[in-house]
Amino acid sequence: MAEKPKIKQAAMPDWLCGAQPGQTIDLDVRPILAAGNDPLAEILSQVKEMSPETILSIEAPFDPVPLRRLLAGKGYDNYAIQRSDQHWQIYFKRHVGQKLPDFPSFPDLPDFPVAWRDGILEMDLRKLMPPDPMIAVLKMIEVTSDYGGEGGAFTVWLNRDPIYLYPELIGRQWHAQIIHDEDDGLLVKIAKDEPI
Amino acid sequence: MIGANFLSGAGGRLLPPSIPFRYFTAGVIFYAVFWAALFVSADELTSYTMGGGPILSVIHMATLGVLSMTVIGASLQLLSVATRKAFKGFWLCRLVSWFYIPGIFLLTYAMYISWYSGMLMGAGLTGGGLLIFCGLIIHNIWGVTGMAAIMAHCWAAMLSLMGLLSLGILLIVNAEHGFMPDHFALATSHFILAVFGFMTLLAMGFSYILIPMFALSPGPPEGLGRWSVGCNITGLIGILIGVNIYLDWLVIAGIGVIFFGVGLYIYAMSRVYKARMRKRLGLPFILIRISWVILLISAIWGAVGAAGYWPDRGHTLFAAAAIIGWLLTFLMGVLQRIIPFLASMHSSGHGGVPLLTSAMADERLLTVNVLGHLGGLSAVILGIMFDWDMVIRAGAVMGFAGAMGLLIYLMYIIRHLASFRGEKA
Numbered sequence: 192m193a194e195k196p197k198i199k200q201a202a203m204p205d206w207l208c209g210a211q212p213g214q215t216i217d218l219d220v221r222p223i224l225a226a227g228n229d230p231l232a233e234i235l236s237q238v239k240e241m242s243p244e245t246i247l248s249i250e251a252p253f254d255p256v257p258l259r260r261l262l263a264g265k266g267y268d269n270y271a272i273q274r275s276d277q278h279w280q281i282y283f284k285r286h287v288g289q290k291l292p293d294f295p296s297f298p299d300l301p302d303f304p305v306a307w308r309d310g311i312l313e314m315d316l317r318k319l320m321p322p323d324p325m326i327a328v329l330k331m332i333e334v335t336s337d338y339g340g341e342g343g344a345f346t347v348w349l350n351r352d353p354i355y356l357y358p359e360l361i362g363r364q365w366h367a368q369i370i371h372d373e374d375d376g377l378l379v380k381i382a383k384d385e386p387i
Numbered sequence: 388m389i390g391a392n393f394l395s396g397a398g399g400r401l402l403p404p405s406i407p408f409r410y411f412t413a414g415v416i417f418y419a420v421f422w423a424a425l426f427v428s429a430d431e432l433t434s435y436t437m438g439g440g441p442i443l444s445v446i447h448m449a450t451l452g453v454l455s456m457t458v459i460g461a462s463l464q465l466l467s468v469a470t471r472k473a474f475k476g477f478w479l480c481r482l483v484s485w486f487y488i489p490g491i492f493l494l495t496y497a498m499y500i501s502w503y504s505g506m507l508m509g510a511g512l513t514g515g516g517l518l519i520f521c522g523l524i525i526h527n528i529w530g531v532t533g534m535a536a537i538m539a540h541c542w543a544a545m546l547s548l549m550g551l552l553s554l555g556i557l558l559i560v561n562a563e564h565g566f567m568p569d570h571f572a573l574a575t576s577h578f579i580l581a582v583f584g585f586m587t588l589l590a591m592g593f594s595y596i597l598i599p600m601f602a603l604s605p606g607p608p609e610g611l612g613r614w615s616v617g618c619n620i621t622g623l624i625g626i627l628i629g630v631n632i633y634l635d636w637l638v639i640a641g642i643g644v645i646f647f648g649v650g651l652y653i654y655a656m657s658r659v660y661k662a663r664m665r666k667r668l669g670l671p672f673i674l675i676r677i678s679w680v681i682l683l684i685s686a687i688w689g690a691v692g693a694a695g696y697w698p699d700r701g702h703t704l705f706a707a708a709a710i711i712g713w714l715l716t717f718l719m720g721v722l723q724r725i726i727p728f729l730a731s732m733h734s735s736g737h738g739g740v741p742l743l744t745s746a747m748a749d750e751r752l753l754t755v756n757v758l759g760h761l762g763g764l765s766a767v768i769l770g771i772m773f774d775w776d777m778v779i780r781a782g783a784v785m786g787f788a789g790a791m792g793l794l795i796y797l798m799y800i801i802r803h804l805a806s807f808r809g810e811k812a
Binding site for chain 1: 605
């Protein structure tokens with residue numbers, strides 16, 4: 192089983208908590224980056240060879256948000272732990288179940304981590320400055336018919352209670368439900384209103 | 388789902404409606420009183436040169452009564468949401484109003500009739516309220532990480548507030564006892580700190596959240612905000628030093644740096660505007676866009692004045708453009724969006740779903756406000772340019788009509804909020 196994170200953050204997913212010894216492939220890309228090389232080819236090569244049960248653990252000196260986004264779009268769940276200031280460990284595992292589409296790109300917003308959790312898209316917007324989290328949610332709603340699970344639902348991690356988002360959701364016949372509210376942030380489920 | 392969870396947690400970060408709405412109501416009342424007082428004193432406007440009397444009172448009705456009043460209400464509401472730090476002592480938020488609102492009434496009345504003791508007492512009450520407000524804001528933004536550009540605007544605005552307060556009280560005492568060698572330089576510094584330090588910096592800082600939020604657009608790059616506020620602070624310091632040690636070149640250089648900072652701000656806002664998801668932005672954005680144009684014109688006109696090329700009444704034109712054209716116009720645009728939004732959030736209807744504000748008040752009243760304000764602004768500018776008292780008076784009538792439109796709209800909203808809370812209780 193993977194080591195528990197040192198910094199309080201989102202709950203570790205079941206597939207990682209229940210990981211067996213030998214199920215994980217480790218790849219430390221810090222030396223590759225230190226040598227001035229791009230480790231992407233090496234990572235994609237490892238990903239290509241992974242079985243659905245395998246978990247890929249990547250150690251990097253920063254949070255590789257674009258990589259997480261890329262692999263999320265290819266159907267890989269991910270979970271990141273910040274071990275120290277310049278040491279991140281990110282776990283990837285192929286999502287079991289339906290084939291997942293590529294993640295949409297929002298070029299006018301800063302990068303943010305995305306993941307699939309049990310077939311539902313999860314966006315971590317905690318590092319975005321307001322009002323970008325609200326904009327990311329509204330942009331997601333615009334394209335959600337292609338990406339959302341459970342009738343378009345998706346979840347977002349936020350730092351702040353999205354009070355300015357609520358009226359916008361109402362106007363679009365969507366709603367928000369806070370499903371986790373702790374020091375590490377709020378996990379909010381965004382879903383379409385059910386027809387009356 | 389919406390009903391039970393719609394405001395889950397949000398209520399804790401939204402202030403009780405009585406707090407922001409008391410400032411908004413007082414601000415809109417002062418907005419109407421400002422136009423009325425301008426109507427009465429129109430013949431003194433074009434000859435005014437920073438002394439006491441009715442025009443000094445009219446200026447403070449706009450700056451303290453309308454601008455600062457509304458900024459206090461909006462800041463208390465917005466900052467607690469943006470920083471995730473709720474104001475714990477709501478009584479302190481209320482206490483500000485108990486000092487500040489009667490303080491401004493007394494101060495502006497005393498200024499109008501040149502009553503020295505009244506001015507001093509009014510300034511003491513107003514200053515007391517502003518100091519409590521300043522303490523609340525500093526406590527709220529202290530240690531906040533992220534949003535560096537917005538926080539820098541807030542810090543600089545609070546420092547400006549402390550500076551302008553000190554200078555304001557000094558000016559009143561000096562008007563009676565005359566111990567300072569250059570009253571004009573002090574008054575100019577006070578004006579610059581108030582209009583371009585405190586109010587402009589807060590307006591710009593909050594723009595980086597408010598404008599993208601209203602327009603549904605990604606925020607502008609953080610770097611633009613940082614450079615802009617850096618230029619504005621540097622320019623302000625340059626101007627203040629230049630004014631007080633009589634270095635015209637430093638004043639002009641300061642205005643030049645501020646012009647660059649303002650340009651970056653406008654560029655950032657135009658990016659937001661272009662990337663917006665909400666295509667129809669309505670009346671508030673007509674006001675906001677006009678205010679940006681006038682902000683740029685004010686900066687250019689300021690530089691013309693510093694270079695010594697202002698014609699007669701150039702300084703009055705500058706003050707009118709900065710206070711009515713830029714700040715009041717911008718603020719009316721923001722108020723037209725914030726009032727309906729907060730009212731909607733605080734009056735969840737059946738099942739907890741927020742009501743549309745069109746169900747609470749007639750939105751044509753907002754059109755009256757826009758037309759009245761813009762008509763009033765245009766006529767006052769024209770009247771100053773050509774020294775036509777009657778045109779200034781006509782502008783004041785239009786402005787007053789616009790203010791009454793907003794006031795009636797606000798009264799409808801408040802009556803709705805009160806009846807909703809009564810039903811809820």
